[in-house]
Amino acid sequence: MTDYYNPICYTVTEQEEGWLLKTVLQHKLGVSRKLLSRIKLTERGVMLNGERVFISVPVKTGDLVSISLETETSEDILPEPLPFDIVYEDEALLIVNKAPGMIVHPTHGHYTGTLANGVVHYWQEKGEEFRFRPVHRLDQETSGLIAIAKNAYIHQHISEQLIAGEVTKKYAALVHGCPEPRDGRIDGPIDRDPLEPHKRIVTETGYPALTYYKVAECYGLGSLVELRLATGRTHQIRVHMTSIGHPLIGDKLYTRQESPEPDRPGMTALGLDAAIGRQALHAAELGFRHPLTGQDLLFRSPLPQDMESLRLRLQSGR
Missing domain, CATH: 3.30.2350.10 (Pseudouridine synthase)
Structure with missing residues (x-):
């Protein structure tokens, strides 16, 4: 016997009297054509008042429309006890x-x-x-x-x-130097680097990419920057910050050469990169509308320990 997730339901209103069931599914439950083609073939995929019907039937006020999806598993993924x-x-x-x-x-x-x-x-x-x-x-x-x-x-x-573009995605990054202006946007198309295909570069022939940034704290040698993505290209933040001369601290792929810092003899760009051992980038905020309840959800995550330690080091100048 096939198992199903809990059904997703909708009650037909007066305004929808006479609509085809297919129209209700697509415009009120937001079922895509691809998903609809899947679920209408299953035994309990599409139901009207508890009975399986054709999606071409008209609906009446008060009818209960429900969809059920078969349970799925990731059979190709080995279960492993890991902390997260x-x-x-x-x-x-x-x-x-x-x-x-x-x-x-x-x-x-x-x-x-x-x-x-x-x-x-x-x-x-x-x-x-x-x-x-x-x-x-x-x-x-x-x-x-x-x-x-x-x-x-x-x-x-x-x-x-x-x-x-309705999902809030904000990042926190520690970058080399202090971007000017302190609050701005980077509008630079991105594509593969023809010389190093595993890397991306800003190029006129690339795919549109837009990043908004704001310097939260500037320490001279480095800065804490808040970033918001308007597009989602591969390595977008890393490529964009590098393109304006302020790469992420610790980024091994989009690195910069070590340069002397005469006012801070104990700190160099290369020293900071080595201090964290990874790109100093953190997905700090995520927000979207819940597909079932319609509620706006917003989640925040503070800087992880390694980035906070680096931030304090930048702040102290040591």
């Missing part, structure tokens, strides 16, 4: 504060030790079955907030908010 920080969880979502150094999803050569391995094990221990569906991803070295959807419907809705 849960910020929020309900029947639809899991919000995790990812530690630096942890890969989000298994890749070639990294089949274990990822966030996915830990989350799948955590769900199994609770007796729950979900497929690991991160709505967005973070680089291995980037710490901070990441949203994981528990089914295809939730993933679809948050992804649509991302595409529409």
Whole structure:
């Protein structure tokens, strides 16, 4: 017998009297064509007043429309007991504060030790079955907030908010120097570096990319910068900050040469890079509309210990 997640329901109003069931599903429950083509073929996928019907039937005021998705598992992900920080969880979502150094999803050569391995094990221990569906991803070295959807419907809705620019994604970074102006935007198309394909560069022929930044604290040799993404290109923050001469401290890929700091003889750019050992980037704020309740959710995460220690070092000048 096939198992299903809890149904997602909608009651038809007077204004929708006579609409086709398909129209209600798409415009009131927000079911995409791709998802609708999947669920209408399953036994309990689409129901009207508790009965399976064709999606071409008209609806009446007070009718109860419901959709149910089959439970899924990530059979290709090995469950592994790993520590990770849960910020929020309900029947639809899991919000995790990812530690630096942890890969989000298994890749070639990294089949274990990822966030996915830990989350799948955590769900199994609770007796729950979900497929690991991160709505967005973070680089291995980037710490901070990441949203994981528990089914295809939730993933679809948050992804649509991302595409529409309705998701709040704010980052905190420690960068070399102090950007001027202190509050600005970086509008620079991004594409692969033809000489080093694993890197990205700002180029006129690239894909549109826009980053807003604000210097929160300037320490001379480095700064704490708040960043907001208007687009989501690979390595966008790292590439954009490098393009204006203020790369992220600790970034091994988009690094800068060591330069003398005569006013701070004990501190150099290279010394700061070595002090943290990873790019000083943290996903500090994540906000979106809950697909089921419509409630606006906003999550915040403070600087992790390694970035806070580096910030204090910059502040003290040592």
